[in-house]
Amino acid sequence: MMPQPRVTFSVITAAYEAAATIGAAVESVLRQTYPALEMIISDDGSTDSIAEALEPFKADVTVVSNPHRGPGATRNAALRVASGDFVVILDADDVYEPRRLEALAGLIQRRPELDIATTDAFLERNGNVVGRFYNESFPFPEEKQRGEILRRCFLFAPAVRRERIDAIGGFDESAEVVPAEDWDCWIRLVLDGARAGVVQEPLVRYRLHAGSLTANRAQSLRARVAVLEKAAKRSDLTAEELDGLERSIARRRRDAVVAEAAAAAATGAPDVRARSLAMLLTHGVGARERLRAAAGVVSPKIVCPSGTSPVSTRRTSSGSCLSSRGERSSRCTVHIPGLGPKTLSRFNPCSFIASLKSRSGRS
Template sequence: MPPLISVIIPVYNGERYIGQAVRSVLAQTWLPHEIIVIDDGSTDKTRETLEPFWGQIQYLFQPNQGPSAARNAGIKVAQGDLICFLDADDLWTPEKLEVQLMFMQANPETAMVFADHEEFNREGLVLASYLREKRKAFLAFPVEPGTVDGAFGKLVIENFISTPTVMLRKCCLERAGVFDEKIRSVEDRDLWMRISASFPIACIPRILCKRRMHGENISRKRELTLQGRIRILENNWNRFPLLLSDQVWRAQLVESYCHLGFLLLQQGRKRDALRVGVKSLYSNLKGRRGWGALAEPSSIVKSVGLVGAALLGWNVSRVLWRPLKNAFR
């Protein structure tokens, strides 16, 4: 008998698109065992929009706690052996569940499989292939079909897994844990890292999802993303210190601190940028051999540069930073 599939859809004030998302699940060539919609404290007409689906979905309401808590609530009640997540404004292609189910049945050692997606907005298609464009922009390695070798180390460098494309075995969460509810941005990357640290994960480089892009405060979103990235790196360095060298952990952490610090400087928040710079300096001292095992000169220079920039201010520091950074690459 094929394993049962549970689909979890967190939603917050999603009356505009949630119906389309649910219909894309109901249109699957392989229907799931259950569709669990977690309403994370919506104040609009989300509930009323879902009423036509009452006999086809399981609807749970909770006070607003964020997407991680909503997904975790769905995981807690899910009865399926395989779990998938869909955001309330995204869509699946009709064959999504069937393609991934067949892969998971053929590869019982795989804990999680993800796929490619395209992105669109009100004007139409804006990104034809997330994996292809992500690889071109960030990744120094190919994304090929099948098991992703060294997935943990690659996820430390950059997240290339799109949550609505994931199918995972619920049993692996007993070891890896669930979403960290204290992280309000990029929390999914943290879970993928924990899963990949203990289990094989795989890729199907095929478009199985359509993600909807919205206008938003880009600066604020980037700040939250960097804060989440820093927390994820710190947490997983503590959890898995031996999976990567201290040099790799430090380099990624310092780079993230510096990006955050200079973003704060651009916003005129010198005091906040200085705090971030001090934390960046502090991270250069951390390592498996204890405090005092210094990082590479380039990481130290970046941290010192951020502290200096915070003291000098953005207008002066932006003139000096780029040549200094390039000199120590």
């Protein structure tokens, strides 16, 4: 059997205001046991000191400067100058373990039918590992990848065969798919026949950051709805795939309504009642969320459990948020003045609102 030709990698990094983290990302690529053909930093019109941060690496990286247009356009600018067999994604605040490219090359050489290759990743916060990207509840699917990619984004920082990503036109540059432009790209690749494989070893450190969970989650969910609605327009979906896609869209629409109501309550937005009412009337919302929505209509104070606060994180490709402990949800309790915390397993919003109004003296 003839040996497979050596695989070449172009590592591409879209950077925006990433001066504080870009150095570690570059160093992790330069330390690879299997050297990359090139590393391309595509800067999305940053106004920080990223140029100075990259100065020590100017002989080792290619920098592409762009006006500020968003992650899709910024990645596409890097794709246009990439020359490797595969392009490999690295976010500006993540780092590779030294063996990542070696592991990807080995997988591709063992399985030349693959167009997409990835590895597991450590989820890290403040330097501490809090989980892994793939686990029992979120496995990598070896089979039925078309249906799975419409249900969840199971690819993380993958290596993609360059002619494949060129054939689909790269990343969507429109604002409505941000920050889910990567999932949109992987959907189009898999539905067009690309096959994905994984090395079940965590070889990336995916950094989680504190921030505003509720607002980011609402935006992320709306972007995912836009991505799935775009996919639903394809004519090559099977009846089973279309049925699963419709369920996925409905679930994320519902989750987006809940997240928007939570964001409005957390920020004291003037439309908090309207957002809460929308959540209350949305089909499929769970009892706890409906309780919170009813409280929002009557102006309660919504707080998190004592001693905690919402924490973020960066979005994950699975379409959910990760807390500082690596969990995929954030629990809250409704505290209603005069009534205390409320939880119900079976909930009638109309009677609940009526009881609140009667207690508060409102008609």
